[in-house]
Structure formats: structure tokens, C-alpha cells
Amino acid sequence: MATTRLDRTQVVDTALRLLNELGLNGLTLRRIATELNVQAPALYWHFKNKQELLDEMATEMFRRMVGPPEGRPAVRDWREHLAQSCRGLRRGLLGYRDGAKVFSGTRFTGRDHAPYLEEHLQALVEAGFTPADAVQAYFTAYAFTIGFVIEEQAVYPEPGERDPRYDPVERAEGIGADFPLAAAAGTDLFSGYEERFEAGLRIVLAGIERTGLEAAPPGA
Template structure:
């Protein structure tokens, strides 16, 4: 009787499976037991690699980052504005590639040092443009946190498909509930539609503000 050799279980394989399952069940439905079932192993086998779900989320965020930067090269001729724009557009696109992607990424601690190369390069570019190191760090992290928060809200606006009633319309429901508050009701179109445009406008506001604050063109 032939035997089939299983692919060895390691951190990367567990994280890859978890990311695939994330798109199906969302963060709340992602359990170590469900991941183990996908891998056809017993749940205790995962504890050899991850002590708890938080440790797994850290590895998932790291894998998301690896995929985001794979095959991309930083342009040494970027201005500091171009670098912040490119980095955060790329981050948003990467987070939107996963259900609850921003929630997974938020608060996670990278398990490797892959992020350090791009961070080093960006901080070097900003300081060469006239930022002090503290200013460069503040500019970089402020725009990063804007992107993370924006995508968290963007992904949380609509109920997931499996929780959405037939014919559900967010704007209609919101207008009905806020009928007594006409400005707040009308603001819904600005808050909850055309996310691409709103992200770009917010990003431009932040970057312009950084330039004014630090006196940099």
C-alpha cells in the first residue's frame, strides 16, 4: 500500500493557510482549530509553532508584508512626498486583498526583519530631504496610521456577505435612521462611498500638512 508524504508543517505554511481561510470566515471565525482542520492536523500540532492566536496573527501580518514588498524596488529618485504616497497606496492595496486585512495588521509585531530594509531606506530619504530623524519617524508613522485606520473603517462599513440581508443598502438604512439630522444624513455620501477618492484626498491633506509643519517643499 502506497503512502503519501505530507508537506512538513512549518510557520510559513500555517500562516499561508490562515490567510486563505481568513478570506472565507473573517477574523472572528479564524480559530486555531479551524486552521488545523484545513491542514488536516490536530490543533495541538499548531502550538509547536504558535503559542496562541496573537502569535499567529503576528506571523500572518509578516507574511502579508512579505507579499506586499515581493518584487518591488524602491525608487531612489523619489521625493519624500512620492515615497509616502507610494508606500501608503501600496499598503492600502495589500490590506484590501484580505478580508479584515487591516484588523490583522493593526497592532501586530513583525516576526522578521524584512520591514527594516524599506523603513531604513525611507527614513534615509526623508532625512536627506531635510527632516530630522524624529520628524521623519513622525511623518512616516502618521501617514501609516492614517492608512491603517482608513482601511479598517473601509472594510468595516458594510456587513460581510454572510451577514447581509437581501436588498440591504447602507445608505438607505442610514438616511432612514438619521432623518432628523439632515446634514449628518447627507454626509453619508462623503463618509461611506467612493473610498478611493476619499483616501487620496486624505493622504494629500496629510502630506501637505507635513510639508507645512516642517517647512519642507
């Protein structure tokens, strides 16, 4: 085994590369160590367990998604602000096999996300949301996107390659004629993700406006 000193960046870069090859279930600290030509205990100098590694992987995914804040055009309309954020998040997560599963439930390391969160919340507050409602609005749009991509990547673990378990014809035959609507739903459930994401995003934004702004008391 090599004795070259590792750093966190090497480990995370290797883990993200292997994620695309193996998926989340196949990604282990032992496999990463083998790829780096070191003994597995060498990784524990940097990460106590797999969850700590996933936290750092998610943080690095976020950095790559958003890029440097300088030079990004300012978007003050809160609807477009949230919509662009959700589209960018989905696009970034789809760049990694099981990307949404890795991202979900992790804790960012450091403060890289703080300027972007501040920007999103500021746009909402300036539009008339209370700080609490701004947080709820942001989280709702964020959670919709994460959940949507988890389901999307379950059906298409590799871009353009649908998992055969989600074949709509076989699914319809398995459900049978007693439940015609449920049987036919597979055609829509397992295709057209781009259009369905945009449709769902419109629903989320309309709901946020209705419950966040329209429901706010006068002067709020």
C-alpha cells in the same frame, strides 16, 4: 488525523487563505488545524497563541506587498515616497478580508521590514526632516492608511459588496430631519473610497510638510 510534519509556512499560508473565507472573527487555531488535518495542539509547536500567528500573518502579508527590494525604482521625493508607500499598503491590505485589522497592532517577526523603513526614513531625512520628525511623518501616514482601510473594510467586507448596515438611505431615515448634515453624510462616508483616500492622503502630506519642514528651525 494526518501525521505529516507541519512548518510555519504551511500554517501561515493556510491561515491567510482561511482569512479570506471566514474573516478575522471566524479564524481560530482549531479551524486552521482542521483545515490542515491535524490536532490543534500541533500548531502550538509553532505558535504559542493566536497573537503570535497574527504577527506572522502580518509579516507574510508585508513580504507579499513589497516584494523583493531589487529592481524597484528609486523615489527620492519624500512626498511621492510616502504616497506610494501608503497606496501600496492600502492595496495590499484590501487583498485580504479584514486585512487592516490583522495588520494593525501586530509585531513583525524578523527584519524583513527594516530595509523599507530605512528607505522611507532616509528619503525624509535627506529632504530636511530631523530623524524624529521623519519617524513621526512616516507613522502619521501609515496610521492614516491603516485606519482608513479598517473603516473601508467595515463597510465593504467583500469587494464591491456593501454591508447593508451602511446603507445611506436607511441611515438618513434613522437619523432624521433634525440633523440634516449628519443624515446626508452617509452618501459620502460610505462610498468613493478611492477618491477619498487620495484626498485624505493629500491632507496628510500637506500637514506633514507644514509641521515638519516649514516649522523646522533654520539649519535643522
